[in-house]
Amino acid sequence: MMEPKPRITFVTGGARSGKSAYAVELGKRSGGPVVYLATAEPIDDEMRARIARHQAERPAEWQTIEEPLELARRVEDEVEPGATVIVDCMTVWLGNVLEQHDQKEPTLDAANVYALGEVERLGRLAVDRQLSLIAISNEVGGGIVPADALTRGYRDLLGEVNQRLAAMADTVVLLVSGIPVDLRSISMKREGNR
Numbered sequence: 001m002m003e004p005k006p007r008i009t010f011v012t013g014g015a016r017s018g019k020s021a022y023a024v025e026l027g028k029r030s031g032g033p034v035v036y037l038a039t040a041e042p043i044d045d046e047m048r049a050r051i052a053r054h055q056a057e058r059p060a061e062w063q064t065i066e067e068p069l070e071l072a073r074r075v076e077d078e079v080e081p082g083a084t085v086i087v088d089c090m091t092v093w094l095g096n097v098l099e100q101h102d103q104k105e106p107t108l109d110a111a112n113v114y115a116l117g118e119v120e121r122l123g124r125l126a127v128d129r130q131l132s133l134i135a136i137s138n139e140v141g142g143g144i145v146p147a148d149a150l151t152r153g154y155r156d157l158l159g160e161v162n163q164r165l166a167a168m169a170d171t172v173v174l175l176v177s178g179i180p181v182d183l184r185s186i187s188m189k190r191e192g193n194r
Contacts, residue, residue, distance in 0.1 A: 009133070010173070013176060022175055027084050035084070039092045083132075090158070094115055
């Protein structure tokens, strides 16, 4: 009997840990249409180089949607049921959300409500549309406590976004130096040993 495809896979880890390459491999193995939802904007030479590197790593036949803010709306409007959707990445997306809310209304509360609502919508769309959603995000909470309130707010909100994605996900993978560690199966084994 064939195992069902996971509806939501959450891929996390540090910077340059291999998250995007791992997600691309999952997409290649999906056997169906793949949509790459890119959240980065080419704001400077360094970001343009990163975007070009990511573009070169994925198959040309994949559909790419460039969207810095409205992830759920773009998935709802442009992705066919049953597709695999790779969101790369939630870390950059949340920075975009904070930037947009800072320009409109300098409060983390509005960004928090928007961001967590968008994550919930993505999760519902994955289930309702029978999508395989692969969400990539950085794990940023292991370092020093940031000196300013906005950066602390960003770190805390990204931690909340990551927890929500992990809670919804069938599969949770931590990339460490390019090596995937299946956190969900480790957690289940640990629970079974109690």
